[in-house]
Amino acid sequence: NHVKxxxxxxxxxxxxxxxxxxxxxxxxxYHDIGKSEHPEYFIENQSGKNAHDDISSTLSAxxxxxxxxxxxxxxxxxxxxxxxxxxxxxxxxNDLIKYFYNEAMKNNKNPGNAISEEDFRYTxxxxxxxxxxxxxxxxxxxxxTRTIKNPNHQKYDKFISSIVSDKISxxxxxxxxxxxxxxxxxxxxxxxxxxxxxxxxxxxx
Numbered sequence: 001n002h003v004k005x006x007x008x009x010x011x012x013x014x015x016x017x018x019x020x021x022x023x024x025x026x027x028x029x030y031h032d033i034g035k036s037e038h039p040e041y042f043i044e045n046q047s048g049k050n051a052h053d054d055i056s057s058t059l060s061a062x063x064x065x066x067x068x069x070x071x072x073x074x075x076x077x078x079x080x081x082x083x084x085x086x087x088x089x090x091x092x093x094n095d096l097i098k099y100f101y102n103e104a105m106k107n108n109k110n111p112g113n114a115i116s117e118e119d120f121r122y123t124x125x126x127x128x129x130x131x132x133x134x135x136x137x138x139x140x141x142x143x144x145t146r147t148i149k150n151p152n153h154q155k156y157d158k159f160i161s162s163i164v165s166d167k168i169s170x171x172x173x174x175x176x177x178x179x180x181x182x183x184x185x186x187x188x189x190x191x192x193x194x195x196x197x198x199x200x201x202x203x204x205x
Contacts, residue, residue, distance in 0.1 A: 002142060003032055005197055009138040013189040014131055017182045024131040027087030030080060031135055034071025034088070057104040061097045061120045068092055068124050086128065091136050093126040093172040126172050133176035134186060137164065141190050151198050156191045 007028035014024035068089060075085040101120035108115055127133035141160055148155055164183055167173050178186075 003029055005142045005193070006031065006135065006138045009142060009190050009193045010131075010135050012193050013134045013138065013186040016185040016189040017130065017134075017178075019130040019134065023083055023087075024134050027084050027091075027131060028135045028138060030071070030075060030084055031088055031091045031139060032067065032071065033074050034067035034069065036074070037067070037070050057100040057107065058119055061100040061104075064097055064100070065122055068122060083129075083131075087132045087135050089124050090127045090132045091139055092122040092124055093136060093167075093170075094122050094124060095167075095170055095172055096121050126174060127176045130177055130182065133173055133178055136172065137167065137186060138190065140167075141194075145194055151194070153191055153195065156194055157187065160187045160190055 007025050010024040010028040011021045014021040068091070071088040072085055075088050080088075096117060097120045101115070101117065104115050104120065127136050140163055144163060145151065145156060145159060148159060164187065
């Protein structure tokens with residue numbers, strides 16, 4: 001479901017800015033192929049027990065980081081086009097895995113034992129094309145917006161704006177060739193898709 005939703009969002013957003021919507025759709029469909037090695041460590045595949053509860057934050061981050069490298073390798077093995085492999089390799093950029101970094105900082109009882117940001121940072125390249133950046137944003141937005149209660153256009157607008165601002169402030173979109181106007185169009189396309197995703201049918205007697 002996550003991959004399908006990301007694919008739909010990436011397609012709509014790329015179409016809205018005149019980018020290669022078909023490439024974005026395919027890149028989104030394959031972006032998480034590396035998770036197939038250890039699916040139980042990713043929230044969308046969990047039901048009940050969280051596999052991360054029994055391991056350290058450092059190991060959790062290493063497992064999360066590894067799905068990008070594994071995804072690139074699998075993409076090459078099955079003969080995916082380089083443009084799609086690039087999206088797989090760039091969909092997390094070199095951003096910080098904030099949750100496990102914060103957990104490590106919180107649980108560090110020894111002031112002399114410094115926590116390295118690099119241990120909690122993805123090792124991919126930042127997005128090099130509009131399509132790759134769109135997939136990065138769609139991936140992040142699709143997962144994060146599931147936590148919003150009673151979602152509506154205004155809540156989505158505010159939430160997505162904060163995600164985009166965060167990616168900009170961490171230099172993840174520097175090579176994407178996206179403009180501010182593009183980002184506004186992407187946000188509106190995402191909101192439209194999310195409102196459709198979260199639409200609930202009316203129950204009739």
